């Protein structure tokens with residue numbers, strides 16, 4: 710395996726976010742370059758929503774890093790150290806998962822396996838939820854539901870795997886594992902919903918889709934690298950909270966352009 714000093718504790722530290730591109734960072738850059746760069750530089754912070762924290766709680770419980778998570782997010786606990794009611798849902802989801810043999814099997818690999826590599830000459834880091842050496846790569850997702858999601862850009866409804874770019878994440882993981890081991894392993898998403906009664910599924914993403922996504926990654930990485938090194942200025946999406954917060958009006962607009 711490529712040598713690196715990355716750990717569960719320092720994986721998202723500023724210096725490692727600057728040095729490497731990871732899956733969430735690439736997805737964030739595709740969403741808004743300006744916000745992502747401001748986030749890396751520490752100029753912009755987003756308070757995670759309760760829904761997001763419920764998902765992270767489930768992730769960390771499964772990967773055995775709940776203590777680190779609780780230390781980083783004291784806001785989920787009451788003064789007496791017990792969970793706030795919003796997060797009891799996370800416990801319910803965990804209990805539901807534990808009742809399913811197939812789901813449990815897929816998430817029982819080596820947890821939070823960190824690897825590094827290089828794509829298009831750009832250093833890459835990955836952190837795999839459940840890795841079975843020589844067998845499969847599994848990422849766990851805690852999602853709102855399994856319904857298609859409306860995509861404002863393409864004006865279509867997309868299935869949640871496409872919408873959240875989990876296919877791109879799979880391509881990144883598969884390629885970095887291949888660089889480290891010489892083996893191309895199948896990629897699965899173990900997904901559970903945050904609905905009152907959680908739904909669950911283990912979803913395979915075919916290699917041909919992962920190939921397509923790897924090509925997309927190769928295309929966008931040089932630009933991301935140039936933005937990170939300051940050679941190119943990041944573009945603003947003008948839709949996200951960061952862009953709204955930093956927007957400066959330069960002129961008036963015609964109402965028909967709204």
Ligand SMILES: [Zn+2]
Nearest residue numbers: 741946949952
């Ligand atoms: Zn933006």
